Every structure is written in structure tokens, then in C-alpha cells.
Amino acid sequence: MGLVVQKYGGSSVADAEGIKRVAKRIVEAKKNGHQVVVVVSAMGDTTDELIDLAEQVSPMPAGREFDMLLTAGERISMALLAMAIKNLGHAAQSFTGSQAGVITDAVHGKARIIDVTPGRIQQSVDSGNIAIVAGFQGVSQDSKDITTLGRGGSDTTAVALAAALNAEVCEIYTDVDGVFTADPRVVKKARKIDWISFEDMLELAASGSKVLLHRCVEYARRYNIPIHVRSSFSGLRGTWVSNEPQGDQPMEQAIISGVAHDTSEAKVTVVGVPDKPGEAATIFRAISDAEINIDMIVQNVSAASTGLTDISFTLPKTEGRKAIEALEKTKARVGFDSLRYDDQIAKISLVGAGMKTNPGVTATFFEALSNAGVNIELISTSEIRISVVTRADDVNEAVRAVHSAFGLDSESDEAVVYGGTGR
Amino acid sequence: MGLVVQKYGGSSVADAEGIKRVAKRIVEAKKNGHQVVVVVSAMGDTTDELIDLAEQVSPMPAGREFDMLLTAGERISMALLAMAIKNLGHAAQSFTGSQAGVITDAVHGKARIIDVTPGRIQQSVDSGNIAIVAGFQGVSQDSKDITTLGRGGSDTTAVALAAALNAEVCEIYTDVDGVFTADPRVVKKARKIDWISFEDMLELAASGSKVLLHRCVEYARRYNIPIHVRSSFSGLRGTWVSNEPQGDQPMEQAIISGVAHDTSEAKVTVVGVPDKPGEAATIFRAISDAEINIDMIVQNVSAASTGLTDISFTLPKTEGRKAIEALEKTKARVGFDSLRYDDQIAKISLVGAGMKTNPGVTATFFEALSNAGVNIELISTSEIRISVVTRADDVNEAVRAVHSAFGLDSESDEAVVYGGTGR
Numbered sequence: 001m002g003l004v005v006q007k008y009g010g011s012s013v014a015d016a017e018g019i020k021r022v023a024k025r026i027v028e029a030k031k032n033g034h035q036v037v038v039v040v041s042a043m044g045d046t047t048d049e050l051i052d053l054a055e056q057v058s059p060m061p062a063g064r065e066f067d068m069l070l071t072a073g074e075r076i077s078m079a080l081l082a083m084a085i086k087n088l089g090h091a092a093q094s095f096t097g098s099q100a101g102v103i104t105d106a107v108h109g110k111a112r113i114i115d116v117t118p119g120r121i122q123q124s125v126d127s128g129n130i131a132i133v134a135g136f137q138g139v140s141q142d143s144k145d146i147t148t149l150g151r152g153g154s155d156t157t158a159v160a161l162a163a164a165l166n167a168e169v170c171e172i173y174t175d176v177d178g179v180f181t182a183d184p185r186v187v188k189k190a191r192k193i194d195w196i197s198f199e200d201m202l203e204l205a206a207s208g209s210k211v212l213l214h215r216c217v218e219y220a221r222r223y224n225i226p227i228h229v230r231s232s233f234s235g236l237r238g239t240w241v242s243n244e245p246q247g248d249q250p251m252e253q254a255i256i257s258g259v260a261h262d263t264s265e266a267k268v269t270v271v272g273v274p275d276k277p278g279e280a281a282t283i284f285r286a287i288s289d290a291e292i293n294i295d296m297i298v299q300n301v302s303a304a305s306t307g308l309t310d311i312s313f314t315l316p317k318t319e320g321r322k323a324i325e326a327l328e329k330t331k332a333r334v335g336f337d338s339l340r341y342d343d344q345i346a347k348i349s350l351v352g353a354g355m356k357t358n359p360g361v362t363a364t365f366f367e368a369l370s371n372a373g374v375n376i377e378l379i380s381t382s383e384i385r386i387s388v389v390t391r392a393d394d395v396n397e398a399v400r401a402v403h404s405a406f407g408l409d410s411e412s413d414e415a416v417v418y419g420g421t422g423r
Numbered sequence: 424m425g426l427v428v429q430k431y432g433g434s435s436v437a438d439a440e441g442i443k444r445v446a447k448r449i450v451e452a453k454k455n456g457h458q459v460v461v462v463v464s465a466m467g468d469t470t471d472e473l474i475d476l477a478e479q480v481s482p483m484p485a486g487r488e489f490d491m492l493l494t495a496g497e498r499i500s501m502a503l504l505a506m507a508i509k510n511l512g513h514a515a516q517s518f519t520g521s522q523a524g525v526i527t528d529a530v531h532g533k534a535r536i537i538d539v540t541p542g543r544i545q546q547s548v549d550s551g552n553i554a555i556v557a558g559f560q561g562v563s564q565d566s567k568d569i570t571t572l573g574r575g576g577s578d579t580t581a582v583a584l585a586a587a588l589n590a591e592v593c594e595i596y597t598d599v600d601g602v603f604t605a606d607p608r609v610v611k612k613a614r615k616i617d618w619i620s621f622e623d624m625l626e627l628a629a630s631g632s633k634v635l636l637h638r639c640v641e642y643a644r645r646y647n648i649p650i651h652v653r654s655s656f657s658g659l660r661g662t663w664v665s666n667e668p669q670g671d672q673p674m675e676q677a678i679i680s681g682v683a684h685d686t687s688e689a690k691v692t693v694v695g696v697p698d699k700p701g702e703a704a705t706i707f708r709a710i711s712d713a714e715i716n717i718d719m720i721v722q723n724v725s726a727a728s729t730g731l732t733d734i735s736f737t738l739p740k741t742e743g744r745k746a747i748e749a750l751e752k753t754k755a756r757v758g759f760d761s762l763r764y765d766d767q768i769a770k771i772s773l774v775g776a777g778m779k780t781n782p783g784v785t786a787t788f789f790e791a792l793s794n795a796g797v798n799i800e801l802i803s804t805s806e807i808r809i810s811v812v813t814r815a816d817d818v819n820e821a822v823r824a825v826h827s828a829f830g831l832d833s834e835s836d837e838a839v840v841y842g843g844t845g846r
Contacts, residue, residue, distance in 0.1 A: 016479030023480075050499065056439030057446075057503050058510040065509070068517050069502035072495040076473065079492035080480050086488070087481035094491050099567070120567075144522070144543075 001033035007158035012232035014044030023084035039158040042073025063108025074134035097137035104138035110150030116164035152213030163223035173232035178239030181258040189409035207349035208262025255354030272337025290326040346395035368405035424456035425591040430581035435655035437467030446507035462581040465496025486531025497557035520560035527561035533573030539587035575636030586646035596655035601662030612832035630772035631685030678777030695760025769818035791828035
């Protein structure tokens, strides 16, 4: 039996009862003969409460101090969890990100992990302890300041520690049973996926699936650490994310892994762009200089009569205003007609490595949408994904239609609780 | 202008408003040309809330984890304070006890400071920052575990940093105007003391005055760091505690510094102890082995007829049960008759270096108590202190009578807010 890393999100340790429940589960793994390292997020609403306090004292809190503040959240949950485990008669020690050797760059609020030096953690588990590590936090390499890893940071901590410790598996405990073929809040017949490849999981994460964030899956793929996403509320087997199916899992991958949707994006259309070299470059350089990440880009063929074309792209709604301002400044240089901004859109994506060798997939996808009366505004594809943009109002209908068309519906309605994974 | 260390207790930073108020005061000191290092406690009730959480997950939380938990409190207040200062346009950085170089032994919950290596703090203030340091916490020398300093820990952190940084003064901000000649809740005419020597302050602290703890004063005396105790709610000058009066303070020390009282103790009487060598030693070895700190000890002369004597001592009420149990076990060996336990007592102490050379002090003290109809049960004296034990019911009357008899009453009633200093 080797070492396992378990990660518990904020909703799993929301209160004393939750902490005691999680402690029991951790002790089970220890009793089964594993060395156990646990990564834990801040309790339930702690982070929001701390952010609220910060806003009361300063409208623009400095990054260094904001990180110092937020990391108090995991300090509380990890110490309580260690106490709860000791109370069950097992040795446990808690460690901050810094103590656990999570070395990052100095970009406060969204630091990247540079290195993990888990000497103290290894020593602690070798001495028979269960090691509890604060998720979401690290220490900057040069300044030795406390940093936070940003969204999904605790998952990334868990995977990074699993890699550094040569763990057998990184178990991500959350409030859902695993990764589903679609969002179960939208598709009642969504099925839990038993196994999914890193590649398909990356596409799902990029397409709006919130169970695992892209960053954490990317890290796991690079170091080939199998992830097991499962519920902290049930004993059920969840979803394995890995290069190869594990144990008694199906050896052949399904053609389609799942359907993801995302309503957090908006669409910007630059209307009447002169169809000559360099115009698109000018536009997207302006967007890039404003540090805005964009998603899909579509350029229509230009109308022969006018020599003008339209360029559309999607981006997070939160960046909409900044993008419009940046583009207005290029208007004189580019000479476009106007800008259109539309935040009533949804993106629906079909993901599956199997589609590479199944030419019918695209046709089936579009037919399903058409039969459901859903109009397609933009299309973009990768080797293992097709994404379309539709009206936001159509999103549920569209997801259900596609899910059914690819035979993903389960026999029975599944009863699941679905929510975000916190940080 | 040199470096000043300021310490703010939990009641001064109880909420966002308090933090902003304290930030303004800190910035004033910086504007006046000082380098400023601030030590801060946890906000208001934070510590109690964390203790409550710990009790919910474990009846006997492990020391290492309990310290990890509690230190989250200062992490929150120090980060918020740094943000509030930056919001006023001044550079500030917060540091944990560990980052500030507060090195301790490994006794969790009441660690002693072994060394202070304030390199990062010095560097931070030399770069123009106001440095905010978490009070009450450190890091153990060998295991590198997070420790807490126990009661009055933040004051001790402040004095220890002041010593290590060669500060001009350690300012302890609290919710009272300074050290008073008696507890103003009991004696309306108590006066604020402008200056008091380390020695007198040590005796007052040992006798029940709660404004400064013995440990912090002892540290300040050893390194000769002047302490200025003052209110964080007013701009008034408070009480200076130092070897020599400062500036325009009175050069000659008053005969009597003040009257302290303490109702937290109980009295144990061992009745009928054979008056022969070794009996007292057996009794107090038993108490010492139980790790109980005792205060006054009084042995009456033995009655010639019986050859038996009584031995009384006082100790914290919280230790009463443990003491009785420890003594019961020695009964056969010592051969005493019985044990009496009395927790309805009060200790009243008169403190002042001037009493060494004023033989009338003792007589005036006893006369004042006698005139007030207060019966004396035990007496103990040092060079600069007389303490008596009375009935708990008599304590207010006794303190007022003594305060008046030594001419300590102010001309007018002072309006003060009085409370504990937190940790």
C-alpha cells in the first residue's frame, strides 16, 4: 500500500460535524494501510467572511496582505481537522503551504507553483502521522512572502503534493459523486463517468465543467498522477481521471465523454473590418495588451462587394467592459464600423477523443440542435471537441438534446447533489 | 527619531472601524518621523470563537494543533491592519511571529521566547514600511512548529521585539488610560500613575493589577525597555514604566505606587501538622509535583500543648481541586488532622518602593483596614509590598480605605473605561 493524497473542499469541512465526518474517512484510509496526506480548503464561508472584512478596511487590498489574510482560512480548518483525527486515536500534524514546501512565484492572488519540496511532509508520514496540509497557499521563492494559488488552488496543491510524494492517487473529495456526462442540474439523466482520460477532462474543464479545474488536470497529466474525484458524503466510487483505465474499469473509451456548457461568457463582434492583412493582429494585440483571455474566435468570409468582414470572439463576461474600451481605442487605426457586445449567449461543447475517428459525430451534434430548434451562432472545433454558441435561453434544451442524441442518458434518474468545488 | 514598537490588544481592533482607527494612530507615529513596528492581537472575540470550534471537534485538543489554530487569529488582524494602513497611503507589511524571528521553546500554549532574530522586520522598516507583527506567537527552535506564548503573550512579543530592535519605547495600547493607583471600577477616585518603576510595576502585576502582566514587565526590566501604557481610544499620555522617570515626569517616586487586589485565589489550610522538620517540605513537594504555583505561605507558631501547627497557603482557585487531591495523598505520611479549603477570600496589596524607608506604612495600612472593620486572615510582606488576605466580601471596602489612607485619592472622580487587556 502506498501513499495517497486526499483533498477536501470547503463544503466538506463547513462545520464541526463536517470536520469530524471527514476525519473518520481519513482514518479509514490510514487503517487500510495507506500513508495519508490530506489537503484541506478553508471551512465553508470563511473565505467570503475574510474578503468581506478586507473590503471594510480597504477598497483595494494589497495582494501581499490579502494573501496573508485569506490563508488564515486553511490554518483554521487544517488545525481542527488534525485535532479531530487525534481525537479518533490517530497521530496527525498540520502544515501550512510554506511548511509543506509549496514554493511559488510572487504573483499574489494567483501564484504558480514553481517547486514542491515535501521533506517535512514525507518525514511526518514516515513517522506514522497523517499529514494535513493547507490547500491554496504557498510561499514565494525569493521574497518568502505568503502567496495564494487562486481559483482551484487547493486541487492544484493536492495534485502537486501527490506528484512530489510519488503518490498512488490523488483523491479529490467534493460534494458531487464525480464527473458527469453533463451537469445533472440540467440533465436529470446525466451519468457519472467511471473513467475519463486527461485529455477529455481537460476539454471538459475548458468548456465549463466545474468539478475539476483545467489547471489541476493539466498538472496531473504532466506528472501522470491519477485523480479520483469522489463524494465526501458517500462511500461511492467516483470518477477516475488518468492516462489509462484503472483496475476493472472499461478498457475502451467511450466515443463521447460528455456535454459541457458555459454561460459565463459574452460575445464581442467587430463589425465591418477591412479584409486586409494585419487588421486581426491589431485587434487581438489590443485585447492581449489589456490582459484579457479570450476563448473562441470566428472570422466570416468577407463579402466580395464591400471587402469588409466581421470578427467575433468570446470572453468572460467580467472582462467585457475592458475589452470594449480597449477596442474603441483601435477604431481609428483598424477602421471598423462598430462593436457589438452580447452577454446573452451560452456555449455548448461535446467532448470525446472518440470523435476523431467517427465522422458522423459532427452531423449528429448539429442535427440534435436543429431538431431541438436551437440556432447556432458560432462554431469552433478541436480534435476532440465541438463547441457552438447559442442563445443563453436555449442552453438547457440544447444540452439535453445533445446528451440524448449521443446515447449518454442513464436508464434511471440519478439523485445527486451538485455544486461548486470551492477553491 | 528612533524606532517605536506599538502593541494593540484585541479590544482595540475588535472590528473594521477599530482597525481603521488604529491604522490612523500608527500613521501619525510614522508621520512624526519614527520607524514603527506594530504588534497586534487577534480581533475581539476571534480567539474565543476558535476555542469554541476546537472544543466541538475534540475535548482535548493537541497543543501543536491548538497553537496552529489560534495563530490564525492574529494572521487575520495583522493582514487587515496592514491593508488599512496602505489605504491611508503608507507602506505596510505584515509578518507572522515566525517571519518576525520570534524563536521559542516547544511548550505549546505557553512557550517561552528563547531568541528574537528580527532581520526581516529591520529590513522592512529600513525600506520605509510600517511592519505589522502577529503577537502571541512564535516558532519553536528545534521542531519549527508554530507556538503560542500564553497569557499576555502579545505584550511580551512587543517588549521582546522592542529589545531586539533597540526601540526607544514599547507602547502598549489598551482600553484604559494607563496604570491606576487602584482598580477604578472599585475606587472611583483612583488616579492614573504618570510614572512607575519596573520593580513597583512587577509587584502590582503580581498582586492582581491586570493592565500589564508580570512576564512582560520582567522582560522589559531585563532589557531596560521603557513601556508606555496608554489608551488606543484617546490621545492622552498614559503611564510610563521604566528605570528612571522620562522627560518632565516627577523625579521623585511616590512612597506608595498603588493598591492592588485579587479575588482569583483560594486559601488552603493544612490543620494539625506535627511541628517537626520535614513536614512542610513534604507538603510543598506534593504541591510542586502537581505543578501548582502557590502564592502566600503562612505557618503559625505551634501550640505548645499539642506540638501541632497549621500551615496555610494561597493558590489560584482553578488549581484548588488538584491541590486538595495531591495533599490527601500525603496525609498518612505527614499525619495532619484535616484540610480546609476556602475560596471566599481576597488579597489586598499595597505596593511602593518608598515603604522601605517609611516605617509607618505598615501601621497606617493595618489601621486603615481596622477602621473599615475589615478582618485580616493572613499577612505577607516583601521589601516593597504588604499583602493581606481578607474575606472576599470585604475587598472593595478594604481597597477604598487603604487608597484613602495613603492620600492616593484624586481631587475629582475620573471617568475611565476599565477592562482586561486580552492576550
